[in-house]
Amino acid sequence: MATKISIQNLDLFYNEFQALHGISLEVPENQITAFIGPSGCGKSTCLKTLNRMNDMITGCRIEGKVTIDGEDIYDPRTDVNLLRRRAGMVFQKPNPFPMSVYDNIAYGPRVHGIKNKGQLDQVVEKSLRSAALWDEVKDRLKKSALGLSGGQQQRLCIARALAVDPDILLMDEPTSALDPISTQKIEDLLDELRGQYTVIIVTHNMQQAARISDRTAFFLLGEVVEFTETKLMFEQPKDERTERYITGRFG
Amino acid sequence: MDRTMDGQEGREREKRRNAAYRWIAAGLGAVMILSFFLPYITFVFRGLTYTVSGIQLAFVKGFWVVGPQQSGLVTIPLAVRASIVLGLLCAVGGFVLILLKKPVTAGLLFLLSGISPLLVMAASGAIQTAVTSLNVSQIELQFLWPFFCTLLGGLISSVLALRTQGTERLAESVFQVFACVSIGSVILLTVYIISAGLPAILQIGLTQFLLGESWRPASDIFGILPMILSSIVGTIGAIVLGVPVGILTAVFLSETASPRLAMLVRPAVELLAGIPSVIYGFFGMLVVVPVIRNMFPEHTIGDSLLAVILILAIMILPTIVSVTETSLRAVPAAYREASLALGATQTETIFKVTLPAAKSGILAGVILGVGRAIGETMAVIMVAGNVANMPTLLGTVRLLTTGIAMEMSYASGLHREALFAIGLVLFVFIMIVNLLFNYISKKGVQIHAE
Numbered sequence A: 001m002a003t004k005i006s007i008q009n010l011d012l013f014y015n016e017f018q019a020l021h022g023i024s025l026e027v028p029e030n031q032i033t034a035f036i037g038p039s040g041c042g043k044s045t046c047l048k049t050l051n052r053m054n055d056m057i058t059g060c061r062i063e064g065k066v067t068i069d070g071e072d073i074y075d076p077r078t079d080v081n082l083l084r085r086r087a088g089m090v091f092q093k094p095n096p097f098p099m100s101v102y103d104n105i106a107y108g109p110r111v112h113g114i115k116n117k118g119q120l121d122q123v124v125e126k127s128l129r130s131a132a133l134w135d136e137v138k139d140r141l142k143k144s145a146l147g148l149s150g151g152q153q154q155r156l157c158i159a160r161a162l163a164v165d166p167d168i169l170l171m172d173e174p175t176s177a178l179d180p181i182s183t184q185k186i187e188d189l190l191d192e193l194r195g196q197y198t199v200i201i202v203t204h205n206m207q208q209a210a211r212i213s214d215r216t217a218f219f220l221l222g223e224v225v226e227f228t229e230t231k232l233m234f235e236q237p238k239d240e241r242t243e244r245y246i247t248g249r250f251g
Numbered sequence B: 001m002d003r004t005m006d007g008q009e010g011r012e013r014e015k016r017r018n019a020a021y022r023w024i025a026a027g028l029g030a031v032m033i034l035s036f037f038l039p040y041i042t043f044v045f046r047g048l049t050y051t052v053s054g055i056q057l058a059f060v061k062g063f064w065v066v067g068p069q070q071s072g073l074v075t076i077p078l079a080v081r082a083s084i085v086l087g088l089l090c091a092v093g094g095f096v097l098i099l100l101k102k103p104v105t106a107g108l109l110f111l112l113s114g115i116s117p118l119l120v121m122a123a124s125g126a127i128q129t130a131v132t133s134l135n136v137s138q139i140e141l142q143f144l145w146p147f148f149c150t151l152l153g154g155l156i157s158s159v160l161a162l163r164t165q166g167t168e169r170l171a172e173s174v175f176q177v178f179a180c181v182s183i184g185s186v187i188l189l190t191v192y193i194i195s196a197g198l199p200a201i202l203q204i205g206l207t208q209f210l211l212g213e214s215w216r217p218a219s220d221i222f223g224i225l226p227m228i229l230s231s232i233v234g235t236i237g238a239i240v241l242g243v244p245v246g247i248l249t250a251v252f253l254s255e256t257a258s259p260r261l262a263m264l265v266r267p268a269v270e271l272l273a274g275i276p277s278v279i280y281g282f283f284g285m286l287v288v289v290p291v292i293r294n295m296f297p298e299h300t301i302g303d304s305l306l307a308v309i310l311i312l313a314i315m316i317l318p319t320i321v322s323v324t325e326t327s328l329r330a331v332p333a334a335y336r337e338a339s340l341a342l343g344a345t346q347t348e349t350i351f352k353v354t355l356p357a358a359k360s361g362i363l364a365g366v367i368l369g370v371g372r373a374i375g376e377t378m379a380v381i382m383v384a385g386n387v388a389n390m391p392t393l394l395g396t397v398r399l400l401t402t403g404i405a406m407e408m409s410y411a412s413g414l415h416r417e418a419l420f421a422i423g424l425v426l427f428v429f430i431m432i433v434n435l436l437f438n439y440i441s442k443k444g445v446q447i448h449a450e
Helices: A043-049 A080-086 A101-111 A117-130 A134-140 A150-162 A180-193 A206-212 A230-235 A240-246 B002-035 B054-059 B078-099 B103-133 B145-163 B166-204 B206-211 B225-256 B259-274 B277-295 B305-329 B333-341 B346-357 B359-375 B378-384 B400-407 B413-449
Strands: A003-014 A017-028 A032-036 A060-068 A087-090 A168-172 A198-202 A215-220 A223-229 B039-045 B048-053 B062-066 B071-075 B140-143
Touching (some): A017 A215, A043 A198, A043 A215, A101 B346, A117 A134, A117 A150, A134 A150, A180 A206, A206 A230, A223 A230, B002 B103, B002 B145, B039 B054, B039 B145, B048 B054, B078 B103, B078 B145, B103 B140, B103 B145, B166 B206, B166 B413, B277 B378, B305 B378
Parallel strands (some): A087 A168
Antiparallel strands (some): A003 A060, B039 B048
16 A cells, blocks of 8 residues: 655644654555544644644744655645645534535635636535535525534535545544534545545544544554554554553543 | 521611611602702892792793893793703602602612703703893803702612612612613714704705705805715725725734734724824825825815825724724634635635625724714814815815814804704714614624524
């Protein structure tokens, strides 16, 4: 399996505080990789280094190397907007724009220069279908996206991310604000996206990681304790700390 | 055990105290009622002394004053009569209600009654003016102690009446009263403006007044179309210039400026709001007007609509900047993140997501700016040239506000009333602007509540 994202010896500082310590990960292409770990262990921070959303935080500093398809994304010549287009992101709380469903999806393509109405219609329909939302919203494309339910909003956000045709999807606890049924739908959706996108999902829910991911990384205090196939991790964790965490005996 | 005893004792004590308050309040109420029948005001002029009781103020038609050249009936203004009658009724009502143990309503009535002497005081200035106009000089007004009895009795008994409800209710009532004072001022002002402005409009004729193109008070020609148009054009011009600058400044402050730079720029912009408008006028006279004169020496003396627009544009900046910045800051960070994560640049994010999301707030800021521009007087007087011409960019103009301010000091008769009528027109303009503002800001709230 080819490596899509490679993180080598990544240290990340918020001013004086070091949030990540020497992270090294090889994320394989077109698989679902889960980041698990207790709160504040750096998994979301690590996720955000991959599309450089950390750039916006003042005092955030990075050492080490992150490459996508072999290109160093922290190289000064890197086009950050292009990077973010390639690595779509879905946030913890659904955050549709206060616009119509259609305009939400069309936002990304429009920003990247697609003006043709027919082409936009196509992209919108395709993205909504990929996010398994088309049937629910096809009659209300012109209505405000804020009128959708939380679960629909989150799938809309996934569709919005898919609309700019990324090859990576970064998901930061995408189901933590949703009810079980909506969560189920998102997990089903992820299952369908498997093989087409390289997905990294941060989750607090270990069952979720076990259900949907191919590989899992266990973070603790800013370090990666263990990174292996999900099945292996949950059945035969190598590290004692991993075992204690996944069996819920973490102290 | 002890505590319950204390509690019971405390309640007993409070009950006794409240009863005492109630009786004192009732007593004061009786004194107030009485005071209306006692001598209220003494007018002294031409060596003669007229003493009038409260009840006489309400029912006597007026004083027949024999002046040196002319004589006339000095009527007691309607406002005085109304407030006396109202005060008396309120005092009686309060007195009855406090005995019926309805302290809250009673307290409010006492308060209203206590305010009535203040209204009398305010309106009695009109009596003085009327007497003076008969060429009787040296008139004196003395307010007598029953007058103050009503005033103080009203205030004290209203507090006592409310106090019987416990401190919490007292506090609530005080808030209520102050709210009533604000609303009351608005209502009073509205009624006053309408009653002062309407007669002239009726006399001149609505269409002639609003659509008449010339303003010649000396010949009794009162057309204010040039002023209305100048006000509108001046305001629109200020908005067209000021809004883009203001919005972009706000974007700079909330989105792109480093915190340190924003900390320098923001107080500077806020300072603009605190500068007295006469200073803007100075700036306009000494800088803007000469520059315009030098740029178009053939066409203008400098004092012009253009100068007005420039000055107003600067004056509305702080309003627009601060309201816009506040609403930009209120846009959830999640919207910006979502946009940036889609690969949009910061500029695209600002113009396509953040500004549209804040649009209702921005619109509110613009409307507040409109309100400020329409109402501005002093700075405009100093740069407008103040001739009631139809508005042209380089010509001198007179706005509604300056029209009033220029002539109020010497106008009399219909001319004076016409100025009040201009005030009424201005008032209607401001009302419309404010209603618009309320409508839009409510709409904004609805959008965020979804």
